[in-house]
Amino acid sequence: xxxxxxxxxxxxxxxxxxxxxxxxxxxxxxxxxxxxxxxxxxxxxxxxxxxxxxxxxxxxxxxxxxxxxxxxxxxxxxxxxxxxxxxxxxxxxxxxxxxxxxxxxxxxx
Amino acid sequence: xxxxxxxxxxxxxxxxxxxxxxxxxxxxxxxxxxxxxxxxxxxxxxxxxxxxxxxxxxxxxxxxxxxxxxxxxxxxxxxxxxxxxxxxxxxxxxxxxxxxxxxxxxxxxxxxxx
Numbered sequence: 001x002x003x004x005x006x007x008x009x010x011x012x013x014x015x016x017x018x019x020x021x022x023x024x025x026x027x028x029x030x031x032x033x034x035x036x037x038x039x040x041x042x043x044x045x046x047x048x049x050x051x052x053x054x055x056x057x058x059x060x061x062x063x064x065x066x067x068x069x070x071x072x073x074x075x076x077x078x079x080x081x082x083x084x085x086x087x088x089x090x091x092x093x094x095x096x097x098x099x100x101x102x103x104x105x106x107x108x109x
Numbered sequence: 110x111x112x113x114x115x116x117x118x119x120x121x122x123x124x125x126x127x128x129x130x131x132x133x134x135x136x137x138x139x140x141x142x143x144x145x146x147x148x149x150x151x152x153x154x155x156x157x158x159x160x161x162x163x164x165x166x167x168x169x170x171x172x173x174x175x176x177x178x179x180x181x182x183x184x185x186x187x188x189x190x191x192x193x194x195x196x197x198x199x200x201x202x203x204x205x206x207x208x209x210x211x212x213x214x215x216x217x218x219x220x221x222x223x
Contacts, residue, residue, distance in 0.1 A: 008149070031210075033211060040197075040217075041217070042214035043214050045212075048211060087152070091210070096154065097154075099152040101149060101150050
């Protein structure tokens with residue numbers, strides 16, 4: 001079956017760094033997405049990886065290892081506004097997204 | 110401004126009634142999707158459509174129906190057959206082959222059955 005696993009909740013301190021892990025199992029693979037979702041709002045696109053390695057975008061970076069079925073999202077210089085849920089989604093061979101349950105990130109001052 | 114609109118933002122329905130959720134996009138995207146999100150769970154695909162006049166069932170289509178008569182519009186009807194319809198409903202669109210094929214989301218409709 002197809003499955004995405006990510007931690008349910010994480011807590012970090014303002015100004016620190018946090019890494020949110022995601023493991024996936026899909027029928028075929030056409031890339032890994034990370035979305036941010038604030039409570040009661042729509043998800044917004046953060047990053048996409050299809051090749052192994054690290055993609056950096058400002059304070060956010062995303063890493064992919066296809067052989068391990070593993071990705072992580074790295075958030076640096078955490079700000080209070082980064083408090084949100086972070087959704088990992090893998091695209092399968094039919095170009096459909098398989099979604100994880102999301103990781104709720106709590107930032108403390 | 111291009112984007113996806115969903116209306117209404119909040120919707121209350123009595124048990125046994127059908128209700129239709131609106132989704133419109135002006136991004137000229139070919140594909141559109143409906144998801145359901147429950148607390149503590151990931152997005153679950155209800156229906157999707159890759160071209161006009163064609164749509165496919167997702168993982169949880171029972172109790173729902175859709176139509177795709179225009180490229181811009183993909184309304185979702187929640188029927189009385191859906192046993193537990195209270196949820197947050199998200200519409201999304203994308204164009205395969207364009208950039209990352211990422212999905213763009215509307216603001217969502219929160220449906221509550223009384």
